[in-house]
Amino acid sequence: MSEFRLTQISDTHLARRLQQLTDNFHRVSEHIDATRPDLVVNTGDLAFDAPTSRDDLQFARELHDSLPVPCRHLPGNHDVGDNPTEVAPAPKDLATENERQNYLSVIGEDRWRFDAAGWCFIGLNSLIMNTGIESEAEQFGWLASELGRVNGKPIALFLHKPLFLNAPDDPETLETAIRYVPQPRRRSLIEMFSKVDLRLVATGHVHQRRDFTYRHTRHVWAPSTGFILPERIQPVIGIKEVGLVEYRFQPDALEVRHVKAPGQTDIDLDSLIGRKS
Numbered sequence: 001m002s003e004f005r006l007t008q009i010s011d012t013h014l015a016r017r018l019q020q021l022t023d024n025f026h027r028v029s030e031h032i033d034a035t036r037p038d039l040v041v042n043t044g045d046l047a048f049d050a051p052t053s054r055d056d057l058q059f060a061r062e063l064h065d066s067l068p069v070p071c072r073h074l075p076g077n078h079d080v081g082d083n084p085t086e087v088a089p090a091p092k093d094l095a096t097e098n099e100r101q102n103y104l105s106v107i108g109e110d111r112w113r114f115d116a117a118g119w120c121f122i123g124l125n126s127l128i129m130n131t132g133i134e135s136e137a138e139q140f141g142w143l144a145s146e147l148g149r150v151n152g153k154p155i156a157l158f159l160h161k162p163l164f165l166n167a168p169d170d171p172e173t174l175e176t177a178i179r180y181v182p183q184p185r186r187r188s189l190i191e192m193f194s195k196v197d198l199r200l201v202a203t204g205h206v207h208q209r210r211d212f213t214y215r216h217t218r219h220v221w222a223p224s225t226g227f228i229l230p231e232r233i234q235p236v237i238g239i240k241e242v243g244l245v246e247y248r249f250q251p252d253a254l255e256v257r258h259v260k261a262p263g264q265t266d267i268d269l270d271s272l273i274g275r276k277s
Contacts, residue, residue, distance in 0.1 A: 004117035004249040005037040008158070010204025011224035013078060014060040015048035020272060021226040024264050025063055028225050028244055031261035033068045037246065038116070040067055041123070043204040043222060044076025044160030046107065051081055051093040057106045074123050075103050075110050076160040076205060077178075083130045083161075085177040086184075095127040100135060111139055113146045118251030119199075120150050126159040129185035140188070147196055154252065155193070156200040162221055163190065163201055165237070167214060179206055200254060202245070209258055210238030220245055220256060227267040241266055 009028055013021055032040060042064065047056035057079060064071050077083075080103050081095035093099075103110060110125040124143065128136045161181050164170045168190050172183055181189060201219045207229045210221035221238060228240045243260040 002117060002250060004039075004119065005035075006121075006247045006249065007032055007035070007037040007040045008043060008202055008204075008220075008222045008245040008247065009040060009225050010043040010160075010222040010244075011045040011076065011207055011226060012042060012060060012063075013045055013048045013224065013226045014063055015053065015056045016059050018048060018272065020265070020267050021048070022063070024226050024242060024267065027261045027263040029063075029067055030263075031244070031259070035246070037069055040069055040071040041158055041202075042071065042073045043158055043202060044074050044126075045078040045204065045224075046073060046076070047079050050079045050102070051099055054102060054106070057103065061106055072112060072123060073107050074158060074160055075100070075107070075125050075127055077127055079103050079107070080110075080125070080127050082178065083127055083182045085130065085172060085182040087172045088174055088177040091178070095131050095133075097133045097135060100125070100128060100133075111142065115153065117249045118153060119249050120146075120153040120155045121158070122146060122155060123158045126161045126181050129189070130182045136185075140192075143192060147192060150196050152197065154197045154199040154254075156202065156247075156249070156254075157193065157198060158202045160203060161205045162203040162219065166212075200247075202247075206237060207234070208236070208238035208240055209243060211256065211258065218254070218256070225261075225264070227269050227272055230268055230270050233269070 046060035050057040080099040081093040082091035112123045198217050204222045207224040209223040222245045223243045242264050246257040248255040
């Protein structure tokens with residue numbers, strides 16, 4: 001295969017009770033039907049709140065199964081719970097093995113690797129990082145094995161949380177700790193990938209579109225397909241809009257296109273949940 005076309009969606013936050021988010025997903029699905037990429041990847045938060053509503057995850061699976069092309073998935077914090085960090089209190093919904101197993105039973109694998117168009121594609125579960133549960137160590141052992149047989153191919157890494165805001169040594173703060181892969185696992189991950197040709201890190205979680213290059217690695221943040229976050233929750237870091245990202249991979253080459261599907265609506269979370277500002 002000399003070319004591989006991939007569409008990244010993220011933070012769909014689907015639930016039967018939230019029709020506006022379902023409508024935005026349908027607009028994205030129609031766009032995918034019109035463009036027909038080789039693969040769709042959802043980089044997490046498929047469900048609105050799986051830890052408290054298993055049906056949210058089941059509904060998300062139903063809608064993703066209806067996409068007209070193959071789809072791979074990765075868990076987000078609204079699917080399996082969140083990471084503990086070194087600086088912030090423990091999250092209300094901590095990522096646990098029970099929640100991970102629920103995700104596996106409904107959605108399927110939470111990590112993967114495949115090759116196409118001269119590239120190696122790796123997807124990781126970023127939410128179990130720093131938890132200390134057995135599957136965290138298993139994932140890092142699996143990753144080390146996979147990286148050992150990349151054979152010089154450029155790597156595209158997909159995960160829910162961005163690695164950092166601007167640089168690997170960005171300090172963790174109380175305000176920002178939940179946005180990025182937490183320390184010390186961030187350092188471990190970056191060290192592992194420093195030994196290979198990491199060209200792309202594609203993430204979601206922040207509900208803002210952002211695209212920058214650190215050294216030779218391009219970092220692409222996909223916006224939510226569903227809604228944007230108000231200022232009371234998150235300052236402007238990139239561009240607050242809904243949308244998706246389209247990639248065209250060729251041997252030793254990458255094109256990135258930032259897209260908003262026709263008919264997608266920039267729904268604000270406060271209006272979605274009926275909160276008055």
